[in-house]
Structures are given as structure tokens and as C-alpha cells.
Amino acid sequence: MLRFFVALFALLAAAPAGTTEAGWALLRNGGQVVLINHAHAPGSGDPANFDIENCTTQRNLSDRGRQQARRMGALFFARAAPIERVLTSRYCRARDTADLAFGDNAVEIFEALDYFEPGSKAEEIQTEAVLERIRGYSGAGNLLMVTHQPNIQALAGVNAREGQAIILSRSGETIGVAARVGFD
Known part of the structure; x- marks a missing residue:
């Protein structure tokens, strides 16, 4: 019985790496649409004095989040096909993720x-x-969209950790999840 649990644990521990490798394989081929949840920004929500034009009134990336964004960019450039376009939310945590990474x-x-x-x-x-925009994309490089968890949930029906990329599968009007890539 102990062997069963050890084998199960090993299988579960290996799953994220396999998922990540499948994601990189898709990204190397290009033509993918990728939703990226912004890098680590502590807390939840934004302060009462929130102003989209003023980063000091928003929840922002932590040092860990800035490192995560840089690692994201380095890995994309090393392991994926060219990036055709990067679109981002106006929120500072998303813009900073996009700018630091790409x-x-x-x-x-x-x-x-x-x-x-x-x-x-x-x-x-x-x-x-x-x-x-997703349905109309037909480029040879990858289209990256840096956004927020509720947006990813609405678009792909999944939760994404901060700094996680969701590679979409697209078939006609149907949008799904082809793979995930993490940058922790």
C-alpha cells in the first residue's frame, strides 16, 4: 500500500512539469494565444482611492512578482517561438508584468x-x-494577453495562479485550455 501512495505522489508531483513541457512544445510551434495572469501582487482587490492612471493607488507587483515577470520573459525568449504581439490590461500590475517580461x-x-x-x-x-480578438488571431508568432484571474476564468473556465500562462485551444467558436506554463 505504501508503494501505491509513493507512486501516486511521484505521478502527481511530475504532472505540473509535464504540463509545462507540453505548453513549451506548443509555444515553440507558434501561432498560439496565451492568457497570462499578472505576476505576484500581494493582497486582493484595489484600495478605495483606486485610480487607473495612478499606480500608487493600486495593488502592485512585489519584488517576487518583478522577479517572476523577468523569469517569464527570459523563458519565453529561450523556449518559445517569436512573440508576435503582447496585449495587456491597463492595471499597473499587469502592465508591469508585460513590460518586465516582454x-x-x-x-x-x-x-x-x-x-x-x-x-x-x-x-x-x-x-x-x-x-x-482570440478567435480572429491567425499570426505565425504567439499572441500574449496579460490580464487578471476573473478574466481568465470567464474566458477559459479555469483558475490561473499569479504568473501562470494558459495556452488556449481554439476550434471554431470553442475556446479551451491546451496547456499551462508556470513561472514560480
Whole structure:
């Protein structure tokens, strides 16, 4: 019985690495759409005095988050096909993740990637705008979208840890998860 639990533990421990390797294989082929949850930003929500134009009024990346973003960029450049485009939310934690990771690429603001409250009218409008962009993508390089957990949940139906990339599968109108890549 002990051998069974040891084998099960080994299998479960190896699963994330296998998932990550499958993700890198897809990214090397290019043409992928990737949702990235911003790097580590301690806390939850934003302060009452939140201002989208002022980073001092927002939840921001920690030192760990900045390191995570840099590691993300280094790994993408070393292990994936070229990045065709990087789109990001206007929130500072998402913009900083994109800039630190992919600064050599043109990082573009895409407001539909902004944080929203689940169940809000904004969720419906923003999700449809992002889905339109995802469905219409046909580039040879990878399209990266740096966003927030509720957005990823609405788009792909999964939770993503901070700093985790979700590689989407796309078939007609159907969007799913092809693989995940972590940067912890």
C-alpha cells in the first residue's frame, strides 16, 4: 500500500512539469494565444482611492512578482517561438508584468483585459471583446494577453495562479485550455 501512495505522489508531483513541457512544445510551434495572469501582487482587490492612471493607488507587483515577470520573459525568449504581439490590461500590475517580461516587444494596452467584478456587465462586454480578438488571431508568432484571474476564468473556465500562462485551444467558436506554463 505504501508503494501505491509513493507512486501516486511521484505521478502527481511530475504532472505540473509535464504540463509545462507540453505548453513549451506548443509555444515553440507558434501561432498560439496565451492568457497570462499578472505576476505576484500581494493582497486582493484595489484600495478605495483606486485610480487607473495612478499606480500608487493600486495593488502592485512585489519584488517576487518583478522577479517572476523577468523569469517569464527570459523563458519565453529561450523556449518559445517569436512573440508576435503582447496585449495587456491597463492595471499597473499587469502592465508591469508585460513590460518586465516582454519589454523588447511592443506592449499594447487592450482595455478589454482590465480587471472586472465577476457577474458584472463589464464582464460580459470585455469577455466578448477579448474572445473576438482570440478567435480572429491567425499570426505565425504567439499572441500574449496579460490580464487578471476573473478574466481568465470567464474566458477559459479555469483558475490561473499569479504568473501562470494558459495556452488556449481554439476550434471554431470553442475556446479551451491546451496547456499551462508556470513561472514560480
